[in-house]
Amino acid sequence: MRAISGFIILVAAMFAVMAMPPSPLESSVAHNSPFIYTGDGKIKITDTHTGETITILYRDPDGFYRDEALTAIDHTLRCHGGGERFPISLKLVELIDNVQDHFNAESVRVVSGYRSFEYNSALKRRLSRVAHNSLHIQGMAADIAIPGVSKHELAKYARSLATGGVGTYAGSDFVHIDVGPVRTW
Numbered sequence: 141m142r143a144i145s146g147f148i149i150l151v152a153a154m155f156a157v158m159a160m161p162p163s164p165l166e167s168s169v170a171h172n173s174p175f176i177y178t179g180d181g182k183i184k185i186t187d188t189h190t191g192e193t194i195t196i197l198y199r200d201p202d203g204f205y206r207d208e209a210l211t212a213i214d215h216t217l218r219c220h221g222g223g224e225r226f227p228i229s230l231k232l233v234e235l236i237d238n239v240q241d242h243f244n245a246e247s248v249r250v251v252s253g254y255r256s257f258e259y260n261s262a263l264k265r266r267l268s269r270v271a272h273n274s275l276h277i278q279g280m281a282a283d284i285a286i287p288g289v290s291k292h293e294l295a296k297y298a299r300s301l302a303t304g305g306v307g308t309y310a311g312s313d314f315v316h317i318d319v320g321p322v323r324t325w
Contacts, residue, residue, distance in 0.1 A: 175234045175235075177234065177235055177303055178234040179234060179236075179239075179240060180241055181197055181198060181199035181200065182197045182237070183198065183213075183233070183236060184240070185217070185247065186247050186248070186250065187216055187250050187253075188249050188251050189220050194212055198237075213233060214226065214254070216253070217250060217253025219253075219254050219259050220255075220259065221255065221256055221259025222258070222259065224254070224256045224259075226256075227279055229280045229319055231303075232279070232282060232319050235303055235304075235319060236248055236284065238301070239298065239317070242297060243289050243297075245289065247286075248286055249284060249285045251283040251285065251314045252276060252283040254279050255274060255277055256277070275318040275319070280304075280319050280320055281304075281305070281319075283312075283317075284315060285314045285315065291308055292308070295307075295308050295315045302322050304317065304318040304320050305318040305321065
């Protein structure tokens with residue numbers, strides 16, 4: 141008898157949760173994405189090193205990712221060391237899009253996207269703040285800035301999402317965001 145009443149309570153709780161409207165930050169249902177924090181499926185990113193800019197629809201209204209768009213994103217966020225490409229995490233793409241949409245920004249400036257292990261190691265030798273096993277190596281991190289938005293405001297918003305790491309550095313105008321473990325620095 142206890143098992144039946146426990147089951148009824150569980151089912152009732154499930155229906156109650158499903159009936160609750162999503163919070164304003166949870167946009168995945170509206171945007172047909174498997175991730176909690178998403179954007180509208182269209183981003184404009186500029187690589188600050190190459191000057192390349194792409195404006196691209198990477199997810200269609202039905203929630204399907206467009207392979208050619210993701211390939212273009214991988215190309216734009218390629219390693220600055222040797223030009224190597226690596227698949228950028230879909231969760232990171234959605235997070236960047238969410239940030240762009242939140243600030244109603246025309247574009248996102250990307251200082252660093254994917255890094256090869258060799259390039260990351262070379263950066264580590266020059267800069268103490270570069271992590272040896274950086275999530276940039278896995279296509280799960282980006283250093284970004286949004287024109288007209290302070291790095292402190294950008295970092296505050298990114299931290300509020302609690303979707304991964306958020307870091308700021310003295311003397312830099314960008315914010316590190318990643319989709320790894322939640323942490324800040």
